[in-house]
Amino acid sequence: MRKFNEEKELSSMNGALHLRSQINEIIDKIHANNYQNICWLGIGGTYASAMQAVAHMKEKSALETFVQNAAEYVVTGNKRITKQTLIIISSVTGSTQEMVEAVKRAATTGATILAFLDIADSPLSKLANYVVSYPENEQLKFFMVADRLMYLAGEFADYDNFYQEMDQNFAQAIVEVAKKADSFAKEFAAKHHEDSMHYFVGAGNQWGATYSYAMCYWEEQHWLRSKSIEAAEFFHGTLEVIDRDTPVTVYVGEDMQRSLSERVAKFLPQICGNYTIIDTKDYDLLGISLQYRGLISPFVFHEINNRIDAYVEHINRHPMDIRRYYRQLKY
Template identity: 25%
Template sequence: MTDGTYVGPHAVTPIPDDVVSSQEQALSLWPAIDNHIGGLEADINRVFLVGAGGSYLAMVPAQWVLDKHSNIPAVTFNSDEFYYRKPASVGPNSLVVALSGTGNTPETIRAAEWAAAEGAAVVGVTLKAEGPLAQSLETSFVAETGQGTQILLQLVALAVLKRENVDIGPMHEALHALPTALLASLNALEPRAAEIAREMKDVPVTNVLASGPLFGAASTFTMCYLQEMQWKHAATINADEFFQGPFEVIDEDTKTIVFLGEDETRPMGERVQRFLSTYGGETFYVDSTDIPLPGVDQRQRPYVLPLVFHAWMARLAAHYAAARGFTLEGRRYMWKVEY
């Protein structure tokens, strides 16, 4: 660790007081999003979700919804891969959604500008109206927090579905119930976050297993929070890919984190659970069935839970920082050296 990141174990930072308001602000942009996407004159026959790092991983829930409900093919690209590969189907009949929280990610700006030059309809999602991404595009939607950008991505996806005459009513209602439900879930999950951080803070390699729409949140935790901000070796393993090699590193001394959702891929996680209960060491399950979501229709829980897990990653990271004593602001290389 370099100087300036270690402050010693300390009390965890509180849950931000803008959890509800920032989501409500994002929800208020639905008319603008609906009007823009619905008003696109060209037929849309391909959707590209483009971002880098945490923004790339944040696309997983939106990709999942489009895959599940839309007949329009959708694909998620890392920003530079999108730019350098230059998919032939990018053009007047494609929609490109470019996400950069800071709005400063050069790879994403370049990718978005290239797509626009090819004639694609390009929409930016960001936290900075004055940032380079928003300034470089004709249309951007601006949230206040990461929870807000997740809402905006879902609203864009719902607007695409609405163009196809898909009934989005139940999902739209679930999103409107999410702000207060998310706050309740974060409060309920605080003890679990504290326990995982306390028991896992010193393991040499942190493996997190997840499936389906929870894979993005799990990867955000290992790559953005543990590797980038805590400088810990960590990996996210798809629950099915676990049995294609990674399970060979498991023994009674390994500690593992497993996310269990309520979507169609839950059996993949339950298969992991059966194996680890026989051959693994201490395992920390975060089972979505234990998470309260007051006001959300039971049938829509699988739809909103990926957004809950994405928000909870920040809380889990805050507990790691408190238990380990290393701040989330420290970096060795990012923004400091030429790369």
């Protein structure tokens, strides 16, 4: 298995889960101060993660929660963001230009800003009210925040039970996904590493990740053309350009929007001979109860996508770290 270190992965995920006591201390305090709404502020990959957090909450929550694109916030503002807003951000570098500008503007509203930063000492850290510093695992961090907020709002009664399973079994279950998916991923990469266009379809808590995978991985890191489309929207346009040879991948998860992705998966074989269905149901996830599988579907897909990336990168001899234009040219 290329680029796979089981111990490192386990330790990374378990370390992220251990942030929960720190996160809960922060969130419990914010909850006690009567926040009014929750804003997930991001751009690019973090905008996508923000979409996932909102989709994740929508299944259970009556709280007002929304995504805000950072660059759009800088020019348009958002009058729903006030001193009673909790803003959650995440950044690897802590220096993405749109994020720094957006958080500066947000800070003037008096909103409470919780930042997850891979690098603790960065421009963004100085602007946040709370900083949690730990590398990677963005989605896990976001979901832990969302889950605590819902728990405190009385919307997640079995929170303790769920996190008991997560703490005990999540990391190992996800690592097993990587092992099981590896040969599939290798074949997938061999078949699709030169696609002139690849369509990715996703729904629910996987939609943000689908958007991100097409844009932040295939386009940005592999320099491969791709388009993401919400499963619900697939039938309102995109289907008409799919033919026998068009590469289409559908993510079928186990959250409440499973049926929307299933609908695409069932329809596709009639018109397309080059589709791939990736279904979380094909993975065991030992120690995770049936009713929680949907909540962690995005992590299953993420692990499978990582495997695909490792092989596409190698076959194409295209290191994923290089950029043609980003941070090479000014914009």
